[in-house]
Amino acid sequence: MREGDLPLEVFGHWLVQDRHFVEALFPSVCRVLAQSPPEDRPLLVEALQGVVKHIEWFDAESGKRGLEPGKPPTSVSHAYMDFLTATSLDSYPVGIVLLWGQYRVYLDAWTAVGRVPAAFRDAVAQWSSPRYRRFVGRCGRAADRALRTASDRELKRAEKVFEQMLHYELAFWVSVLEDTPKARTARAGAGNR
Numbered sequence: 001m002r003e004g005d006l007p008l009e010v011f012g013h014w015l016v017q018d019r020h021f022v023e024a025l026f027p028s029v030c031r032v033l034a035q036s037p038p039e040d041r042p043l044l045v046e047a048l049q050g051v052v053k054h055i056e057w058f059d060a061e062s063g064k065r066g067l068e069p070g071k072p073p074t075s076v077s078h079a080y081m082d083f084l085t086a087t088s089l090d091s092y093p094v095g096i097v098l099l100w101g102q103y104r105v106y107l108d109a110w111t112a113v114g115r116v117p118a119a120f121r122d123a124v125a126q127w128s129s130p131r132y133r134r135f136v137g138r139c140g141r142a143a144d145r146a147l148r149t150a151s152d153r154e155l156k157r158a159e160k161v162f163e164q165m166l167h168y169e170l171a172f173w174v175s176v177l178e179d180t181p182k183a184r185t186a187r188a189g190a191g192n193r
Contacts, residue, residue: 013179019059028095029047039145040142093143093147093149096146099139104140111127
């Protein structure tokens with residue numbers, strides 16, 4: 001995006017795949033909210049409201065671009081969603097660290113885009129606005145509070161989950177770039193040589 005040469009097809013594929021992920025995020029945030037201390041509940045309710053708004057945004061963008069939102073998740077998307085579901089059943093410190101980490105990755109990635117072509121401007125604004133930055137900061141403070149009272153096991157688990165989340169994030173983006181019809185056709189053609 002920053003270079004201005006991201007094909008619209010790849011962006012459309014990302015929209016469809018990330019829509020699946022955000023849909024899976026809703027019940028995960030609900031489970032983290034159910035375990036949260038009272039002082040963090042307003043933040044997690046805000047996170048749920050954000051998930052709903054992002055789902056609506058994904059649907060509107062898909063409609064504008066003529067995309068098929070009913071396409072199934074890729075194997076990487078499916079694995080990441082399974083990881084998200086399983087981890088949200090863990091303790092509150094682990095869950096809030098995972099949520100903060102995902103939000104932080106998005107903030108960092110979308111903020112790094114900088115100036116962006118008009119076709120992608122709305123997407124970048126979703127996850128790089130000052131409001132989103134403040135929200136991510138509040139999530140970070142909630143994670144810090146939770147980690148201060150976490151057991152050694154929870155600390156180790158939170159660290160492992162954070163590292164796994166980074167792995168899934170990278171794999172997700174790579175799969176989006178590599179799993180478009182043009183990329184599949186090119187791979188199939190190379191295999192026939």
